[in-house]
Amino acid sequence: MxxxxxxxxxxxxxxxxxxxxxxxxxxxxxxxRHQAAARRRLPGSPFNVAEPPPPPIEQFAVRDQVSHDKYGLGRVIAVEQNVAVLIDFGAETRRINAPYTKLVKL
Structure with missing residues (x-):
């Protein structure tokens, strides 16, 4: 029923x-809910392409002139080796952390 x-x-x-x-x-x-096991790579697979190594971190020195995508032209006033750079952009001073993807040495 x-x-x-x-x-x-x-x-x-x-x-x-x-x-x-x-x-x-x-x-x-x-x-x-358990995570899947890591996939095994087959030795003869054409998809086993090694990842290219990351590009080296650009080295900056005090007084280098730089251009930043967001902040514009500036001058390096301090360097923390492979960690960050302190840049004076005129109106403001910014600390840019490594990797410096938006920063170009001129």
């Missing part, structure tokens, strides 16, 4: 079959 089933669901009565379905679904979802 469909009416009886709907009343039982509305009242919160769940059959043992439904409980086992929910339990199975919970176990499946719990097992899916």
């Amino acid at each position: 469909p009416g009886t089933v709907m009343r039982a669901e509305a009242a919160g009565d769940v059959s043992s079959c439904e409980r086992s379905i929910y339990s199975l679904a919970g176990r499946i979802l719990a097992s899916m």
